[in-house]
Amino acid sequence: MQHVILYFKHDIRAIIPFSEAVQRIRRLLAGTGIGEYVEDDMAIDGGDAEAILCGPDARILYETISPALSELLFLHGAKVTFVYGPLHTGAPEMTFELKPEMQ
Numbered sequence: 001m002q003h004v005i006l007y008f009k010h011d012i013r014a015i016i017p018f019s020e021a022v023q024r025i026r027r028l029l030a031g032t033g034i035g036e037y038v039e040d041d042m043a044i045d046g047g048d049a050e051a052i053l054c055g056p057d058a059r060i061l062y063e064t065i066s067p068a069l070s071e072l073l074f075l076h077g078a079k080v081t082f083v084y085g086p087l088h089t090g091a092p093e094m095t096f097e098l099k100p101e102m103q
Contacts, residue, residue: 002058003087004035004065006098008078011046018042021068022051028064029053035061058082069098 010018018040026037035055042049055061059082069075078098085091 001054001086002056002061003038003081003083004053004055004058004062005081005083006049006051006069006075006078007081008049008075008098009047010042010049010074012044014046014072014074015042015044017072017074018049021072024068025053025065028068029055029061032064034064052087058084 022037022040029035029037033056035053038052038054040049040051042051053061053065062080062082075098079095080098081093081095083091083093
């Protein structure tokens with residue numbers, strides 16, 4: 001299983017738009033075999049946040065969810081990491097910054 005991890009900063013105004021995007025992503029992925037939204041850690045009062053998704057191919061998973069991410073301006077500049085295997089095992093990773101032209 002591969003993973004897509006998003007690390008980003010947010011403020012309190014981002015909570016509702018992010019939650020709505022998560023629901024769209026969950027519906028988009030449901031029953032496709034592309035992957036699933038695993039979890040997120042997002043403080044209610046803002047700050048650092050992390051979202052984790054997993055699936056058989058991190059790149060395809062990211063390409064599938066990127067339209068929903070592109071709607072969230074606060075994600076521009078977020079760090080995206082593809083983990084090509086289980087988390088916390090030293091599996092190969094690729095990290096890049098989320099830029100508007102990449103979405």
